[in-house]
Amino acid sequence: MSQVIIYRQDNGAVAAVHPTDEALTVYAIDAIARKDVPFGKQYKIIDAEELPTYLSMPNAWSIDDADGLGAESDVFPPDGNY
Amino acid sequence: MGNVTIPQLPAVTGLTGNELVVLAQLGVMKSASISEILGLTPTTVQGLSPTAASVIIPSAPSTIVVPKVTGAITLTINPGTTLGQRVLVYGGAYAITVQSNVSSDSPEFIYTDGSTGYSWTIPASAYTQYISMIWDGGNWRCTTSGQTIVAAATQSNAALQLGQVNASVLSILNATGAAPVYACRAWVLFDSTGAVKASGNVSSVTKNSTGDYTVNFITALPDANYSTVSNNYRIEGTGMYFAARNNLAAQTAGSCRVASIDYQGSFHDIAENHYAFFR
Numbered sequence: 001m002s003q004v005i006i007y008r009q010d011n012g013a014v015a016a017v018h019p020t021d022e023a024l025t026v027y028a029i030d031a032i033a034r035k036d037v038p039f040g041k042q043y044k045i046i047d048a049e050e051l052p053t054y055l056s057m058p059n060a061w062s063i064d065d066a067d068g069l070g071a072e073s074d075v076f077p078p079d080g081n082y
Numbered sequence: 083m084g085n086v087t088i089p090q091l092p093a094v095t096g097l098t099g100n101e102l103v104v105l106a107q108l109g110v111m112k113s114a115s116i117s118e119i120l121g122l123t124p125t126t127v128q129g130l131s132p133t134a135a136s137v138i139i140p141s142a143p144s145t146i147v148v149p150k151v152t153g154a155i156t157l158t159i160n161p162g163t164t165l166g167q168r169v170l171v172y173g174g175a176y177a178i179t180v181q182s183n184v185s186s187d188s189p190e191f192i193y194t195d196g197s198t199g200y201s202w203t204i205p206a207s208a209y210t211q212y213i214s215m216i217w218d219g220g221n222w223r224c225t226t227s228g229q230t231i232v233a234a235a236t237q238s239n240a241a242l243q244l245g246q247v248n249a250s251v252l253s254i255l256n257a258t259g260a261a262p263v264y265a266c267r268a269w270v271l272f273d274s275t276g277a278v279k280a281s282g283n284v285s286s287v288t289k290n291s292t293g294d295y296t297v298n299f300i301t302a303l304p305d306a307n308y309s310t311v312s313n314n315y316r317i318e319g320t321g322m323y324f325a326a327r328n329n330l331a332a333q334t335a336g337s338c339r340v341a342s343i344d345y346q347g348s349f350h351d352i353a354e355n356h357y358a359f360f361r
Contacts, residue, residue, distance in 0.1 A: 002277075009290065016289045020270075020278045023285040023300055036286045036298040036337075048277070074336035075302050076285075 004051050005033040007043040007070070014054050017043075027076060030068060037070030132157065137183070140167050140217070147171040149178050154206070156181055161189050162217025169222070173204035173211040180204070180213050182222070189221045202226065267308065268299050269358040274342075274351035293342040293349030294328060297357060302335040308361035310338055315352045321345070323352045 005017035019032045029045055037043040045067050046054065128142035131150050137158045138147060147170065149155060154177040159169055161183065171180050181201035182189050190198050202224065204211045215222040257263050268283035276289030288296040310333070312325035321344065327333070328341035338359065342352040 005286070013291055015291075016276055017286045017298075018272070018276045018278055018289070019286045020281045020284050022281055022283075026300075027285070032285050036288065036296075051275075074298070074334070076300065 002048045003029055003045050004048045005029065005037060005043050005045055006051070006054050007037050007041045009041075012059075016051055016055065031076065033068060034071040035074055035076055037068075039070050039072045041070040042066035043068055043070060138169065138171075140169050143167055145169045149174045149176075151176050151178075155179070156201075158183050159215065159222065162219075162222070165217060165219050167217040169215040169217075171204070171213050171215075173206075173208035175207060175209075177206045178204045180215075189217075191215070191222050191224045192218075193224050193226070264360060266358045267303050267361050268297070270297055270356075272355050274353055274355075290330075290339075291349070292351055294330065294339070295341070295355065296331070296337050296339045297359075298337045299335075299359075303359065303361050304335070305361070306333045306335050308333065308338075308359050310340070311358045311360065312340065313354070313356040315342070315354055317352070323350050325352070325355045325357065 003019070005019070006014050007017070009015050017033065017036050019029055023032055033043045033045065044065055126142045126144075128140070128145040130136075130138065130145065130147045132138075132147065132155070133150055133152075135155045135157070137160060138145065139160045140162050143164065143166070145168065147157065149157070149172070151174060156179040157171060158181055159171075162169075171178065179201055180203075182191060184190075185200050190200055191202060192198050202213050204213065210227075212227050214225045214227070216224075252258070252263065255263060266282070268281075270281040270284045270287065271279045272281075272287045272295070273279065276287045276295055278284065278287050283300050285298045285300045288298065290296060310327050312327070315323045315325065317323065323342055323344055325340060325342050328339040330341075331339035333339075338357075340355070340357060342350055342355055344350050
């Protein structure tokens, strides 16, 4: 099952970040989330099949459920880890 | 080198060099140097620094030639005398042409790609370039190092000068003419949900809202001034839609915000979104 990264945008809508296969062969999805989620935004990693639920109900998930925060840099660190 | 024989003696083992010398002094053995007795090859190096055109006569297992010249010269290399003998000629301030002592037959220069010749020129100011020649008993086996320059850039196995394009690369790309070739730095195909079907140098696609996406690069582009190329998409009975750059965010080196829109600029989800990024 593929996974998707979601975060809540400033307007309250949920954005869905779809990692590519090529990136997942090198980096963990958490590293991709840190790089590609805007700085300071809380993100959550879900199964792709759950995505419609989160999109239709943007407030259905709580910040307490977050898996991490978007990092300041939008490039992968040399070792792939933050 | 004198013959080294121990006639009419049983096999003797465990002798050191000194004991062999003693045997030689007693007349049991024919006198020889310790290195000859032990079968050692002298490790001498012949160092030469010619200041003008010269004939290099290899007289040691290894001959290193570092020219100190005030103009271009030619060095003629005499045949080797021992298998494995090496001649190493470095470049300098002026062009150094290294040539065989013949212009036909042997010895010739045999290069790593199988090509042959009778001379090799190290360009001027190529201080770190050299030609290394190993005597194979009849010819010189040659390797070159540093900037191995080919005038017409036609050899696929040769290094090129800055700005040169290897002809075989153009051939692979089916490119003709003199126009330069620039490569796509990232590309992606994703569907209406933002799920990626295939990509190159793309870490993810973010769906921000209907028809509004952000393409994130694995390795950032050199700067934000790249060209974003996108497609049109026709939907039967509905019309034409466009994949486009999205002005909701400026291009950055690390990502590009894009959109799928109709002819009025309204956002739409379309099934295929194609993007390529050139810089």
